[in-house]
Amino acid sequence: MGIFIDAFRDGLAMLVSGATDVWTIILVSVQVSGVAVLLALVLGIPAGFVLGSKRFIGRRMMLVIANTGMGLPPVVVGLVVAMLLSRRGPFGNLELLYSQPAMVIAQLVIALPVVAAVSAAAVSAVPRELRLQARSLGASRFQEAFMTLKEARMGLIAAVAAGFGSIISEVGAVTMVGGNLAGKTRVMTTAIVQYTRMGDYGPALALAAVLMGMVLVVNILLTSVQSSAERYER
Amino acid sequence: MNPAAITVEGVLRSFRGKTAVDVERLELRPGRTLALLGPSGSGKSTLLSIIGLLERPDTGRVLLDGAVVTPRDTAARLSMAAAFQRPYLFKGTIADNVAYGLRLRRVPASRVAALVSESLARVGLPGWESRSALTLSGGEAQRVALARAIVLEPRVLLLDEPLASLDPLMKWRLARDFDSILRQSSITTLYVTHDQDEALTVADDVAIMREGRVVASGPVDEVFGLPVDEWTAGFLGMEPAIRGRVVEVADGVAGIDCDGVMLYAVAAVKPGEAVALGVRPEDVLLFEADVEIPISSARNHFEATVTEIVASGATFRVVIERGSVRIAARISRASLADLKLAVGVPVRALFKATAVRVAST
Numbered sequence: 001m002g003i004f005i006d007a008f009r010d011g012l013a014m015l016v017s018g019a020t021d022v023w024t025i026i027l028v029s030v031q032v033s034g035v036a037v038l039l040a041l042v043l044g045i046p047a048g049f050v051l052g053s054k055r056f057i058g059r060r061m062m063l064v065i066a067n068t069g070m071g072l073p074p075v076v077v078g079l080v081v082a083m084l085l086s087r088r089g090p091f092g093n094l095e096l097l098y099s100q101p102a103m104v105i106a107q108l109v110i111a112l113p114v115v116a117a118v119s120a121a122a123v124s125a126v127p128r129e130l131r132l133q134a135r136s137l138g139a140s141r142f143q144e145a146f147m148t149l150k151e152a153r154m155g156l157i158a159a160v161a162a163g164f165g166s167i168i169s170e171v172g173a174v175t176m177v178g179g180n181l182a183g184k185t186r187v188m189t190t191a192i193v194q195y196t197r198m199g200d201y202g203p204a205l206a207l208a209a210v211l212m213g214m215v216l217v218v219n220i221l222l223t224s225v226q227s228s229a230e231r232y233e234r
Numbered sequence: 235m236n237p238a239a240i241t242v243e244g245v246l247r248s249f250r251g252k253t254a255v256d257v258e259r260l261e262l263r264p265g266r267t268l269a270l271l272g273p274s275g276s277g278k279s280t281l282l283s284i285i286g287l288l289e290r291p292d293t294g295r296v297l298l299d300g301a302v303v304t305p306r307d308t309a310a311r312l313s314m315a316a317a318f319q320r321p322y323l324f325k326g327t328i329a330d331n332v333a334y335g336l337r338l339r340r341v342p343a344s345r346v347a348a349l350v351s352e353s354l355a356r357v358g359l360p361g362w363e364s365r366s367a368l369t370l371s372g373g374e375a376q377r378v379a380l381a382r383a384i385v386l387e388p389r390v391l392l393l394d395e396p397l398a399s400l401d402p403l404m405k406w407r408l409a410r411d412f413d414s415i416l417r418q419s420s421i422t423t424l425y426v427t428h429d430q431d432e433a434l435t436v437a438d439d440v441a442i443m444r445e446g447r448v449v450a451s452g453p454v455d456e457v458f459g460l461p462v463d464e465w466t467a468g469f470l471g472m473e474p475a476i477r478g479r480v481v482e483v484a485d486g487v488a489g490i491d492c493d494g495v496m497l498y499a500v501a502a503v504k505p506g507e508a509v510a511l512g513v514r515p516e517d518v519l520l521f522e523a524d525v526e527i528p529i530s531s532a533r534n535h536f537e538a539t540v541t542e543i544v545a546s547g548a549t550f551r552v553v554i555e556r557g558s559v560r561i562a563a564r565i566s567r568a569s570l571a572d573l574k575l576a577v578g579v580p581v582r583a584l585f586k587a588t589a590v591r592v593a594s595t
């Protein structure tokens with residue numbers, strides 16, 4: 001158990017002392033995953049709404065793509081995004097490889113299908129007649145959509161949780177497109193891998209604790225929103 | 235007469251090549267309740283959707299107070315409100331539900347609470363504002379759905395089979411309440427139902443639909459009293475109209491010869507005129523054939539033979555015939571037993587001249 005106690009003491013000291021490199025890693029993680037989740041929600045919820053509520057040619061195929069996307073291996077995403085952004089790739093001229101935007105793109109590709117598919121399932125569970133009822137009381141198309149999303153709010157909270165969960169702990173794709181550059185693209189997961197390889201368990205455990213704490217706080221937050229929505233629905 | 239609140243002209247709507255609605259003309263008169271009556275699949279709900287601007291017809295038009303309106307016409311849509319077979323309440327409190335349309339119309343928050351309370355009181359749920367909308371019984375939920383619609387004071391209220399999913403007891407209690415609420419509010423109402431008793435309870439006018447077409451329309455007494463054809467008669471549980479010729483008119487009462495049976499009706503007709511007659515089964519009394527009928531206000535009585543007995547819910551529909559005169563009476567199980575009725579049994583029928591509907595042919 002000595003190894004844990006030593007690592008815990010070292011890690012705690014590092015966090016309390018405000019060691020710049022550790023806090024930079026945490027900040028980069030929050031920035032990259034925060035922007036990726038936000039983009040996934042902005043794009044995924046409307047996409048889920050359309051998939052869940054509208055009937056159009058190709059809808060079934062898009063649902064299959066979204067559902068398959070939920071099980072997309074992050075390393076495959078990392079590989080494809082890396083190839084697209086590499087010097088010889090179609091977007092090589094943007095020079096994004098090994099940058100935070102590249103990591104955001106990779107995480108977005110991972111989270112977007114998750115958010116879209118879970119949102120679509122939540123929206124499709126709202127009866128079509130409820131939307132017709134809103135229309136019949138004078139709702140515009142926009143107000144009808146807003147009502148639908150409000151009715152599906154429990155499922156949408158689950159979509160946020162699933163989207164966040166799919167990327168915050170992800171390590172393969174961000175390593176491949178971010179390169180794990182210290183102070184620039186090193187995030188908590190890649191740093192934990194690196195410190196562990198070096199046998200430097202203190203900072204690895206400190207970052208793991210912060211990562212776990214972050215996941216816990218976000219999920220407590222989402223659960224409390226869900227509980228208050230549940231109370232409202234009862 | 236006031237112009238119609240709603241006029242439907244030449245409306246045609248098809249789904250996958252099958253005509254769902256084909257209505258040449260239909261009017262909803264202001265302040266009245268029109269029951270759109272017909273069997274399942276006759277196009278009633280589709281016509282309601284078109285009138286409610288929830289659906290666009292393939293051809294034809296809908297006029298609101300004389301002006302053509304479409305689903306894109308926001309002002310027209312905001313002047314209507316609907317409640318459907320299932321109440322479809324939104325998650326949240328009853329107050330949230332009733333206030334939904336008011337908020338869409340940007341009614342000041344200070345007025346919303348008062349209007350919601352008033353509307354809930356009108357449907358018999360005073361003080362229910364803060365209860366959850368998802369824990370109500372079917373009847374309570376339907377009352378909330380009605381409150382949510384009438385709180386908007388719509389120009390036209392659309393009710394699509396609002397009582398169809400309720401148990402019979404709740405259904406009749408609510409039908410009577412709906413009737414009184416609609417009469418007090420004087421809202422022009424389109425009431426879709428497949429149940430003629432419900433239509434009789436709530437409606438002033440009725441339009442009967444069959445395979446997308448309106449086959450009969452007019453005031454309830456007229457349409458229900460004298461079926462225009464065999465199908466309509468069958469749907470209303472009546473016999474087809476009896477043919478006859480007016481032989482005398484005295485003090486507003488016409489004596490009509492129907493193949494040797496003299497029937498009397500209060501009608502504005504002239505001697506020699508060929509007419510069609512009808513009488514509601516509920517208005518016909520049956521007696522044993524050999525009983526002496528005392529002098530009464532019922533002008534029509536004659537002997538006939540029972541030709542058909544059909545159970546219809548809790549009552550029986552007994553068809554009697556004499557020559558070409560064929561009418562139906564609606565009687566209880568107890569009366570059927572007391573009279574020992576069976577096919578071939580002679581009976582005496584009695585009904586008032588005011589119960590007979592007459593139309594020139």
